[in-house]
Amino acid sequence: MKPTFTEKLLEWNNAQNTRSMPWKGEKDPYKIWLSEIILQQTRVEQGLAYYEKFIAAFPTIQQLAKAPEKKVFKLWEGLGYYTRCRNLIATAQIVVKDHKGKFPRTYDQIKELKGIGPYTAAAIASFAFNEPRAVVDGNVQRVMARYFGISTPIDTTSGKKLYQELATALLDTEQPGIYNQAIMDFGAVICKPQNPLCSVCPQQADCEAFKHDLVKQLPVKEKSLKKKERWFYYFIIQYQSKFYIRERTDKDIWQSLHEFVLYETDTPVQSIFQDLPFLKTLFGKQSYSVSHISKVYHQQLTHQLIHGQFITVTTVKPVTALKDYVLIDKKQLKQYAFPRIINTFLEEKSSLAQLF
């Protein structure tokens, strides 16, 4: 006999949950996996278009596994957390090579794959294979913290353990997939982060947070993130009809994306014209001409604020001092994945007028 919470949740799911998504009820583990990776820390509304694009481009895991990496990253461009994309490719290749194209069928095997943690493994195992594993995502944590009135922070080791145990106890082991889907929908539709719909909530009578007016305070998060600022000066160096770009490979933001010639500082430079020794160092005695300096663009990341400025430079000879950078014809540029701050610049009409 399951707790009343589970009964009421499933009742709500049957009678009132109208939330519809393309992967709901899906049984193909490939499609479930793809949707779950895309949706990690990503809103359904934001991930939806990417899911459709990926399914259209790669209907099977075999096709994804053999696709050129560049093409996959171009599809992922703009979605963020690019390690997910790298792991997506690696996992597709592992499943095809080591598992003969058949997606692993148990939670433990699934969790071994790259980019798959406790949440995603539980989601795939329950949705595709009916294994009784409880998902714990942001929705589930919030619902349980409020329903039970728990003030243990969700972003601690003990908190994660506690919420996983609670979720497991509440799970309907007869229909784990339906239950997991239901509690996440419930968190997204009723027990929302802001302005939850307590007035129409079927759990209201037993909700500890509602009883004690703690709905707004729960769940508790312990850590606050520290941010740092970085200044990126991008030199768009044109030689004939080509530009220098490189792939970002350091352990840093935007790994596997591309960029123009970068000069980075941790404080803004006083004047692009006077105080930037970078260009002179780069060109030495070679001549160059600066044709345009853009406004300052900004991009807010989780832990960083990026200030970006774009300096368009033309030269009549190749720049030999540029290591790692390669010359790409301007017509080929759109094949490469760039960070949003660069695409924002490229998409502005004034920028295009300078470059093309």
Next chain:
DNA sequence: AATCCGGGGAT
């Protein structure tokens, strides 16, 4: 245990 990894939407 702490930190990092994006981009977008709501408030």
Next chain:
DNA sequence: ATCCCAGGATT
């Protein structure tokens, strides 16, 4: 501005 999103990997 701040929070949060169908989290996971690294140190």
